[in-house]
Amino acid sequence: MNQKRFVFSRSVTFKWIVSYSVIMLIPLIVSAIIYLQTKQIVEYEIERAGNAMLKQMQNTIDSEINQAEKMAMQLSIHSDVNKYLNLTPAEEKTQSFQIYETRQELSKYKATNDFINGIYLYSSSLDKILTDETYTDSQTFYEIYQQMIGMPYADWLSLLKNENAGGNGLVPIIEFKRWDTNVVLMKPFSSAGGEHSLRGTLMLPLNGSKIQNMLKNVDWVNNGDVYIVDRNNQILFQNNSLANLQTVPYTETGDKRAGTSFLNIAGTENMVSFIDSDTTNWKYISVFPSSVFWEKAREIRNLNLIGLLLCFLVGGAIIYYFARKNYNPVRELVNMFSGAKDEQTQRVLDEFSFIRESALATIRERDDINNRQFRQLRVLQTYYLARLLKGQVEEGMSMEETAKLHHFDWDSENFAVLLFYIQGEGEGSPSTNLSNFIVSNIIMDFTGEHHGLSFTEMDGMLAAVKNISSERSANWKEDIEEALAKTLEFIDRKYGLQIVMAGSELHMGLNSLHQGYLQALEAQEYRLVLEENMSIWYGEIEPQETGYYLSINDEVVFINLIRSGEFDKASAMVDAILEQFFGSQVSIDLVRYAMIDLTSSIMKAVPQETQRSKLWEEWRPMKRLLVCSTRGEFRQELMELTRMACSKANEKLALMSNTGIGEEVSVYVKDKYADMNLSVSMIGAHFGITPQYVSRLFKEQIGQGLHDYISQIRTTEAKILLQEGVTIEEISSRVGFSSSSAFIRVFKKYEGITPGRFKNLQ
Secondary structure: OHHHHOOHHHOHHHHHHHHHHHHHHHHHHHHHHHHHOHHHHHHHHHHHHHHHHHHHHHHHHHHHHHHHHHHHHHHHOOHHHHHHHOOOOOOOOOOHHHHHHHHHHHHHHHHOOOOEOOOEEEEOOOOEEEEOOOEEEHHHHHHHOHHHHOOOHHHHHHHHOOOOOOOOOOOOOOEEEEEOOEEEEEEEEEOOOOOOOEEEEEEEEEOHHHHHHHHHHHOOOOOOEEEEEOOOOEEEEEOOOOOOOOEOOOOOOOOOOEEEEEEEEOOEEEEEEEEEOOOOOOEEEEEEEOHHHHHHHHHHHHHHHHHHHHHHHHHHHHHHHHHHHHHHHHHHHHHHHHHHOOHHHHHHOOHHHHHHHHHHHHHHHHHHHHHHHHHHHHHHHHHHHHHHHOOOOOOOOOHHHHHHHHOOOOOOOEEEEEEEEEEEOOOOOOOHHHHHHHHHHHHHHHHOOOOEEEEEEEOOEEEEEEEOOHHHOOOHHHHHHHHHHHHHHHHHHHHOEEEEEEEOOOEEOHHHHHHHHHHHHHHHHHHHHOOOOOOEEHHHOOOOEOOOOOOHHHHHHHHHHHHOOOHHHHHHHHHHHHHHHHOOOEOHHHHHHHHHHHHHHHHHHOOHHHOHHHHHHHHOHHHHHHOOOOHHHHHHHHHHHHHHHHHHHHHHHHHHHOOOHHHHHHHHHHHHOOOOOOOHHHHHHHHOOOHHHHHHHHHHHHOOOHHHHHHHHHHHHHHHHHHOOOOHHHHHHHOOOOOHHHHHHHHHHHHOOOHHHHHHHO
């Protein structure tokens, strides 16, 4: 069988068995981790539950305490309360109604808050207590509420008068005092007459029953206890009245306002959590056994063990079943592709890799075929469009047949031809092929909504055949101009390309595409007369004039201006001539003829003495003009040629006016006489003028021919060398003669005797 060709260790079956086994081990590992982490999880749950419970209790009771404190502060500024506290024994009888009104006010406040059992207002000056129900002296009040007060009368009265405040004389604003099993909020009223005297004390005994009910409601663990303790860890309130603890142990955590610890209380491990009150100096403490949660942990452990057993029993059967079932379609695919791969490849790969490689090879082969077909189609389309634009139309085929054959998106007989001139900015611009590709794709995206567009290349320019939709035949130019504007903005910003379009008029049928191409070419040439590059339609070209504006008289004046070196006047005349040509809608050919004629006039004006033929090769004026495409480029090149011609003319004038040119030539000859190549041509080239002109200037200023002067200088130097006894051969080479015979002939001409005879005479 085919699957036997695959090594079992590389087979997908082996990988499936390993994968399924790993999957089966996952719950095993997870269960082991859960079992090992059970204690930590339980401790975390216990701590989280205790903290949540304490936070709930803190928020509830602190809220009630805040309300009680607010009531105390409100009563402290109440006018009736202050009037009562300011009464003296002499005024007591006359102010009975005021006392009555104060008691009524206390009753109203008591009715609004059930967190307190009553409101007691002690007056130091009267030694009497006014409550929401009674008005009596302190002794009688003590006898009535002795059980609630739970302390001797003297101690209690000292507490009311704040005699245990210490020596600092500071009167606390609000404090909580313990009366036996009751907690009372006490608010002393200081006297304006002195720091150590009190007008009285406000007492608000807290409702212990309500607080205990709150603690019971908060306790969601049946066996747990909740306590409220003071700063000395004395229990103020608790949810379980049967608990016999006097103090609650807990572990301090430094400056933290809350904490949790596990303590052994009465032989049982308990979690003790505490949190400080935000309002008072109380602490809220919860104590409950951790064994409650360990029961849940044991249940989880048992469930894990049962799950592990089920995994072992069921997992093995499932692994075998799915490995067998899932391999059947894989085997069929392997059999399908087995003919496409050799047996050696099948041994190296597993089944899935073998199938993947086979499928990818098939997809790549299909994509290659599609790409080749697409490229061939583009080549055929480009070739066919180029033939259409050149006028080579296949006879006997309709537009519909042509569009179907070459896959053109044409739906009407209306066509237009567009030519695009693309120019990059800078060295980093895309190449020509890439620029054509970018522009064609972007323009097709913007214009393909209404009209069919097909591209080709004609003479280095991007050409497009536009099939005009019948529905948009009236507005086809507006559609193209709108799309072109978007394209120009995007391409200029993204790729730095400048595009100029030249378009033909609307034509009917494929036979008219050649005429449209000629119109687009003519429009493309016509943009030369524009100041800036801009898109143009053939229909925008006006009738052209054929007049020629460069007369013989103008040419003579222009040449004389250049010869006189007057660049400003010559450049102004160039501008006037250009304005005549470009302002009269002349033909393109006439413009070129005029530019060549004007260039010829410039070269005629160059002085003959400045080696005109050499300058013609250096400047290349015709080549520079032929590459110009706009009026601005024509003007720039003509101005540059005019400037250089005027510069040469000024140089000639400077030489003619310079009487020292003869001396300069004389010095140059004395320096270079030993050079065998020294000649009138070499001297003219050095000074930038023709040999004839330099000879004429030298003779006019020195009075001797330049050639004779060179020979005399060499002869004079040779005579000095002959007197020194140098040989004739060496002298001829040292003074610049090419041979000894030439030296003897020249020496005899100027001295009348030969060099040898002159040497003997010396």
